[in-house]
Amino acid sequence: MPSLGRLHLITDTRPGRDPLAVLAAVLPVARAELVVQVRVAETATDREAYDLTQRVVRLTAPYGVTCLVNDRLHVALAARAAGGHVGADDLPVTAARQVLGPTAVLGATARYPGTAVEAVSAGATYLGVGPCYATTTKSGLPPEIGAAGVQAVAEAVDVPVIAIGGVTAAAVPELRAAGAYGVAVVGALSAAADPARAAVELLRGLSC
Numbered sequence: 001m002p003s004l005g006r007l008h009l010i011t012d013t014r015p016g017r018d019p020l021a022v023l024a025a026v027l028p029v030a031r032a033e034l035v036v037q038v039r040v041a042e043t044a045t046d047r048e049a050y051d052l053t054q055r056v057v058r059l060t061a062p063y064g065v066t067c068l069v070n071d072r073l074h075v076a077l078a079a080r081a082a083g084g085h086v087g088a089d090d091l092p093v094t095a096a097r098q099v100l101g102p103t104a105v106l107g108a109t110a111r112y113p114g115t116a117v118e119a120v121s122a123g124a125t126y127l128g129v130g131p132c133y134a135t136t137t138k139s140g141l142p143p144e145i146g147a148a149g150v151q152a153v154a155e156a157v158d159v160p161v162i163a164i165g166g167v168t169a170a171a172v173p174e175l176r177a178a179g180a181y182g183v184a185v186v187g188a189l190s191a192a193a194d195p196a197r198a199a200v201e202l203l204r205g206l207s208c
């Protein structure tokens with residue numbers, strides 16, 4: 001199984017965003033510390049998801065970066081990504097593990113210790129834990145869990161905990177102190193004026 005990077009870039013495919021340009025800027029500075037999760041809009045077709053994933057796989061391969069696909073595990077398999085990420089509305093973790101096979105990277109969303117333990121027993125290799133803070137990137141999320149919520153999950157499991165939701169470079173130290181192995185971001189990189197510099201700032205906190 002590939003070792004897991006600490007900085008997870010989730011593609012921002014909202015109108016007007018250019019996820020491949022952001023990735024191209026971040027790759028040379030983050031290198032193998034980066035994980036890219038291809039996440040497309042629900043309205044995107046499988047063909048669009050597949051095309052984007054193929055491009056991401058090609059761009060990231062020379063850097064040893066892990067590429068994952070959100071929700072659409074058939075796309076992950078078809079594009080030879082390293083694995084996928086599932087949440088409460090997606091395939092259950094056990095089914096996702098069956099689809100991806102025993103060696104794939106499989107992330108699961110877990111917001112509380114109980115569901116976190118279940119997801120790990122079912123085959124998750126890392127957990128996405130949040131929303132840590134307020135975010136405008138995704139609507140309909142439950143209340144923010146903060147660093148204390150991350151800590152509760154991190155203390156309950158022995159797989160990497162990836163903190164998500166409104167994460168900025170300023171928050172990384174408290175999330176790391178709470179037991180997060182890494183962070184997943186959309187806006188902190190996608191909306192940055194200088195994504196490479198923003199990646200350096202996120203990585204500075206993650207290396208401590």
Ligand SMILES: Cc1ncc(COP(=O)(O)OP(=O)(O)O)c(N)n1
Nearest residue numbers: 085086087088109128129162164184
């Ligand atoms: C690292 C990480 N953590 C959580 C999520 C959220 O997944 P999910 O709950 O399935 O919601 P969608 O992203 O599918 O809208 C994630 N994608 N990545």
Ligand SMILES: Cc1nc(C(=O)O)sc1CCOP(=O)(O)O
Nearest residue numbers: 130131135137165166185186187
């Ligand atoms: C896709 C997603 N899932 C979340 C969860 O808590 O499950 S928060 C989120 C969006 C993260 O974007 P940003 O870094 O811009 O806040």
Ligand SMILES: [Mg+2]
Nearest residue numbers: 071086087090
């Ligand atoms: Mg999902």
